Amino acid sequence: MFWKTKEFNTARKRMTVSALCASVLLTTQTAFAHVFxxxxxxxxxxxxxxxxxxxxxxxxxxxxxxxxxxxxxxxxxxxxxxxxxxxxxxxxxxxxxxxxxxxxxxxxxxxxxxxxxxxxxxxxxxxxx
Structure with missing residues (x-):
């Protein structure tokens, strides 16, 4: 069972961090899209x-x-x-x-x-x- 292995947990953590970074970048880009x-x-x-x-x-x-x-x-x-x-x-x-x-x-x-x-x-x- 791969999902119980150390490699799976490491991969899951990396995917979570990557998703978090991507959402921060997209939010920042959206915030700067309009000028006020x-x-x-x-x-x-x-x-x-x-x-x-x-x-x-x-x-x-x-x-x-x-x-x-x-x-x-x-x-x-x-x-x-x-x-x-x-x-x-x-x-x-x-x-x-x-x-x-x-x-x-x-x-x-x-x-x-x-x-x-x-x-x-x-x-x-x-x-x-």
Whole structure:
């Protein structure tokens, strides 16, 4: 009976360790598949003087062709002056210049596509005093 031998127990332990290692690697890979904001300027919920740009740093590199960042006023009208761009030296940073903003609430809409193709998106608001 092979399953009662020392060789079988050793093989079973190796298979268990291998399976554990594989599951850790797969979990880690899945966790890094999506990118999310790690810093927002202006910050979510902040009240600021009129900013010249909105800048978001993500927790991983972005795919420039598919990532975007727009800002709208309280009526839903875009207030961005041009298309958002990803920093060539820091591929985890996207920013968009703004026109002169009047007092009020503004909504930032972002779409982040990771370099592996996974997409996330979100919105947040800030106020201009």
């Amino acid at each position: 904001p790690s810093q927002q300027e202006p910050a979510s919920g902040a009240t600021v003087s009129a900013p010249a740009q909105v800048r978001i740093t993500f927790n991983g590199p972005l795919e420039p062709a598919f990532s975007s960042l727009t800002v709208t006023d309280a009526a839903g009208k875009p207030v961005t002056t041009s298309k958002a761009s990803i920093d060539a030296k820091a591929r985890d940073v996207i920013s968009v210049p703004l026109s002169e903003l009047a007092a009020g609430q503004y909504t930032v809409h972002w779409v982040a596509v990771a370099s592996d193709g996974h997409r996330t998106h979100g919105d947040y608001t800030f106020d201009v005093k």
